[in-house]
Amino acid sequence: MGGASAERDVSLSSGKECAAALRAEGYEVTEVDAGPDLALRLAEIRPDVAFNALHGRWGEDGCVQGLLEWLRIPYTHSGVLASALAMDKARAKEAYRAAGLPVAESRLAPARAVSARHVMAPPYVVKPNAEGSSVGIHIVRAAADPPPALAEDAPETLLVEAFVPGRELTTTVIGDRALGVTDILTEGWYDYDAKYSQGGSVHVFPADIPTEIEIHCLDYALRAHEALGCRGVSRTDFRWDESRGLEGLVLLETNTQPGMTPTSLVPEQAAALGMPFGALCAWMVEDASCDR
Numbered sequence: 001m002g003g004a005s006a007e008r009d010v011s012l013s014s015g016k017e018c019a020a021a022l023r024a025e026g027y028e029v030t031e032v033d034a035g036p037d038l039a040l041r042l043a044e045i046r047p048d049v050a051f052n053a054l055h056g057r058w059g060e061d062g063c064v065q066g067l068l069e070w071l072r073i074p075y076t077h078s079g080v081l082a083s084a085l086a087m088d089k090a091r092a093k094e095a096y097r098a099a100g101l102p103v104a105e106s107r108l109a110p111a112r113a114v115s116a117r118h119v120m121a122p123p124y125v126v127k128p129n130a131e132g133s134s135v136g137i138h139i140v141r142a143a144a145d146p147p148p149a150l151a152e153d154a155p156e157t158l159l160v161e162a163f164v165p166g167r168e169l170t171t172t173v174i175g176d177r178a179l180g181v182t183d184i185l186t187e188g189w190y191d192y193d194a195k196y197s198q199g200g201s202v203h204v205f206p207a208d209i210p211t212e213i214e215i216h217c218l219d220y221a222l223r224a225h226e227a228l229g230c231r232g233v234s235r236t237d238f239r240w241d242e243s244r245g246l247e248g249l250v251l252l253e254t255n256t257q258p259g260m261t262p263t264s265l266v267p268e269q270a271a272a273l274g275m276p277f278g279a280l281c282a283w284m285v286e287d288a289s290c291d292r
Contacts (some may be wrong), residue, residue, distance in 0.1 A: 002033035003064075005056025006131060014260040015053035021278040022051070027285065034059065042071055049288040050075040051281070053260060056131060060257040061087035069290055076284045078256040079292030082229035086256045089129050089159050092228060099227040101220055101251050104239075106161040114158050115150045118143065123163035128155050139163060164250045166241035169207060171221035172258070172269045173234045174280075175287070178218040178225075179269045183207035203265060205272050213240060216249055224254045231292045232284055233258065235266055 001015025002008055012033070019029045030045050032038070034054060042050065050073050054064060062084030068075040078086070086092050093103045109119045114126055118140065126138040126148050136155075138148035141163070150158075168184040185202040207214065221236035228234075235258035241248030258266045260281075270280045 001031065001053040002035075003054045003056070003059045004035070005054070005058060005060075006136075007056035010259055010261065011053055011055045011059065013262075014055065014264070017262065017277070018051060018053050018260050018281050021281045022285065025278045025282045027282070034064065038064070039067060039071065042068075042073060047073060049073070049285050051285060051288075052076050052257065055257050055259065057087075061130060065292070072290055074288040074290050075292070076288045077232045077292075078228075078230045078234065082231065082292075083256050086228050086230065086234075086254050087130050089127070089253055092253060095227045096224060096251055099223055101224060101227070102249060104162045104164050104250050104252075106159055108157050109160050111150055111154050111156055111158055114160060115147050117147055120160050120162065125161045125163050126150075127159050127161065129157060129159045130155070164239035164241060164248075164252075166239050166243075166248060167209075169209070169213075169217055169238040169240055170265055171217045171236050171238070172266045173221050173225040173230070173236070174270065174275075174283070175232070176222070178222045179273055180205060181207040181209065181214050181217045182265055182269060183209065184265075201263075203268055205269055209240070209242075212246055213249060216246060220249075220251055221254075224251060228254055228256075230254065230256055231289075232287050233266060233280075 001011050003011055015031060019031050022029050032041055050068055052075050054060060058064060060083060062080040065080045065083050069080060085095060090108050093106060096103050113119055122143050123141045128136045140148060170182050172179045183204040217238055224236045225234050234254050234256050236254045237252040239250050239252060260267060267277050267280060
């Protein structure tokens, strides 16, 4: 847990929650804050399983998965290729399109161009191509708005994506089963604070949506999980413009290391369907393997 990505604090929270739950389930748990000495720490501990509670770069993009494969330590969640593919939003969209899944129009653009002019007709969203937790997102709503003012440490290449109005929906996949659909209600954009602050958002599960939309969210999430080659647990996010019916349902992205904090969506969906948090964590440990 922890690590050095922009999502370090979320990962520490996820890790502590999972460690406590696994101890309560009878497992012997060692908490490791992943740093440059990670390989040495793991070689000293010699764990039966590595529970990967890292989020963001190095932990969610195939890097730590490759290290665990090299050390031959069974681990949770997706493997090297699926992790790297899902983390690269542009390449993940190519996989979704090949699988016949609906995605928003998008393009990669240099940061200097994004901050200088509208590289796509507004409204559009600018986001890092390889970060999660809504880190570094900008929304340009109208042509009269200036291009986004980017942070000095913004990536050199950004994903520019057509803005999809409507509701924020999400579906968890565990193994080969899509659990259900949560409707995420916020006062504004579902940003970092809305995701991880108490009261930042309201999660309605099951979502009050037409059966047709629910069925397609479950189908699309499972197909996205399979198209990327995911293993274990994943969570796929959608936007739904209800004024357009099924045509308004668009797949945004798949998270291969979804949050496991007190406000996270995956534990909520699992618990609502009869799998308490401890049982969910235990399932992930027992599902762990190499060659994922």
